[in-house]
Amino acid sequence: MPLLEIENLVVRYGSALVLDRVSLAIDNGECVAVIGPNGAGKTTLLRSISALKDWEGKMSFQGRDLAGVSSSQTVALGIVQAPEGRHLFPQLSVRENLELGAFLAKEKAQKDTNYEYVLELFPRLGERLRQMAGTLSGGEQQMLCVGRALMSSPRILLLDEPSFGLAPLIKEAIANAVRQIRAKGTTILLVEQDAHMAFELAQRVYVLEEGHISTTGTSKELSEDPSIRSSYLGL
């Protein structure tokens, strides 16, 4: 049984159909990427999974039906997102942001372990614990965003364009962190416009175009597909 299974997901904004019968499945421990052009519906897909947006169709997580589950409950189930736009708490410190990441965590020991883990992953956050999140640089904010998500021990981590708008060096640091998270066995659903990064990090890739999945396959297969190479890899 897949960890997260989505069948015929349909999402609308008003009368506009944004996701049209999207189906995908992710196994435990996998790292799967969704790529697609701007406006394809990638963010909408992640927002629906996190119950920030109403949807129709079928979604299940660990066999449990996600219909009617609130955003808070999805976090409790272990579906955690580092969203597009980061959505940090700008007037709170880095430490407070991380603590809020563990809002639903019950055990203090687990919280402490996660805290250590995040600071190990992003040592730069450790140097800025008392700084307000709103005053961090873009790269640091992205680290904090991923770090905050890790604070609640995710079963599946949803990453929405984590490298967007970052300088190459910082981008590499984020990619590195994703590799480490993956190596620890956390399942990852990565949304990316940067297809190079997606192919490098993910085992399998879905291509989302205008609200539906146009192609899917392993990273290796797709990176050899001539049409994908020309439209996404610029080759």
Added chain:
Amino acid sequence: MELIQEIIIFGTIKGCVYALIATGFTLIFAVAGILNLAHGTFYMLGAYFTYTLFYVLGIPLPPAILLAAVLVGALGMLLDRVFLKPMRSSHTYVLVLTVAVAFAAQEIILLTYGSQGMNIPNLIEGSVNLNGVVVSWHQLLIVAITAVVLIMLWLVLTRTRYGVATLAVSMDEDGARLVGIETEKVFNLSMFASAFLAAVAGALISPIMSMTPEMWNMPLMKAFVVVVVGGIGSLTGSIMAAFFLGWLETFTGFVISPKLTEVVSLVLLTVFLVFRPSGILGRRLH
């Protein structure tokens, strides 16, 4: 010298009442984006409920005020859950519905209690001479209670789990939902706190100012001024602006003309909205 003392003392008392009114108004605006035109209604109900609990049911004054404030808080939650929840994101709907509720409440109070002004007794009788300025004990108590209430609010917001969650929601609602905060619960608690604070202010003022079915207008206007001057969404700003307004009004009344006290807030409001919008606009509205 005495004049300056008087302005400081009476301005501070006024400022306390404004601070109680405005913090709740700011809180629910920052958290849920609700500009609640029925906020003055909570203030009014705080006074009238206290009156009934005290005179009709014979409950001693301090618990009567507390109980009245809790009841008003519950009504606030009810208003939010029943009327506002379906369309919280529409400013238009929220504005018109809350103003309509305010008028309906005014009529209910008018029918129940009549239009004549009423008072409740002071919490403590008597007065004290502060360096030549005579102040009633009740007025001093208003200052003390305000201080305690505001400190408690601050402690709740910074030290408790749902207090911090409230701050988080006011800064980024999606972010808050993504860490698992139940925003609906935060809205409910904020609405409770907001109505509770306004009710306390209404009950504390009514030994000094008569309660009437129209008494909800004044606090609403003051809340606007305080919130605009202090910066929407900023609790600290609101509290500072509340005292600023209290002093400025008292100064105007004592030094220039009592006729002008009401105009002060209007002028302040217009000047700030027109000439200092960038300096005061809160996060929520850029």
Added chain:
Amino acid sequence: MLANLKTPAQRHTAIFYGLIMVGFYFVPVFSDNFYLLSVFTTAYFYIIFATSWDVFAGYSHLMNFGHALFIGIAGYLTAFVDLHLGLPPLLVLPMCAVVCGLLGMFIGYLTLRMQGPYFAIITMAFAAVAYESAIMFSEYTGGEEGIPGIHPLTDSLIGDYYFVLVVMSLIFLFLLWFTRGRWGLVLKAISQNEDAVLASGINTAWVKIRAYSISGALCGIGGSVYAYSLTHVGPTSMEQVLSTTILIMAMVGGMGTITGPFLGALILVLFNELSRDMEEYRLLIYTVMVVVIIFFAPRGIVSWGQPIARAFKLGGKRGQAGS
């Protein structure tokens, strides 16, 4: 205009409002009861106020909580000009329109960048400043008492009735024409997505300022006729309650439709007057009814028009598609 009535639903709407309007002209034929005529005259005033409110606030969704400002300014202007210069109403009305139009333009300019709640507060504040000034500068304004003795419009009740009705009809028709055309579309589009309209090369600031100016000018005409009709103007003509009542009428009828505020004003004024024998419960019932209508029909009672028409098989399928 008739060329625009393409669908049966639109034709039925036009017939519906046309009949109401014609009916208004025949009221004095059936009764010259003073009370009845004055109730209808009051309704016409509120129709002017609510529909002129709608052309800016209803279409742009910027809640104007101080529309009575224009009523008061026009009223005081009318009193000054009438009592000191002795100009005839037919000169005074355009004058009030111009002054209030310019005032609308000025406020529109000042408040251009303000969003929903701020806009609500600032409009409230402007009207309140005017209200307080009217009380404060009592040498000129008569303070709380106001200024009595404005000359009446005509020398008979029926004459006044028709004067107000004609002004109301002209304003209503003008607003229908104005909002059903390009300007109405642009205003609606701005309220939905201002950036997109800007991107298509339209100066949205100017569109909004212009709509506010028209809103003010028409309300100014109404305010002037109102002062003539009462032969008196006072600070109550710019009270917050009046502004709020206007906005509630528009919301109850259906914002951004012109016909909605027309119906809202008519129904609420008639209800308010006809329920006089409920004595003290009248205002309670009135306010509670308003809350209930807004709660159940946030888009106003005009939004009931289509279901009702469908129930009676009016309009038909094409009507729904075309609206």
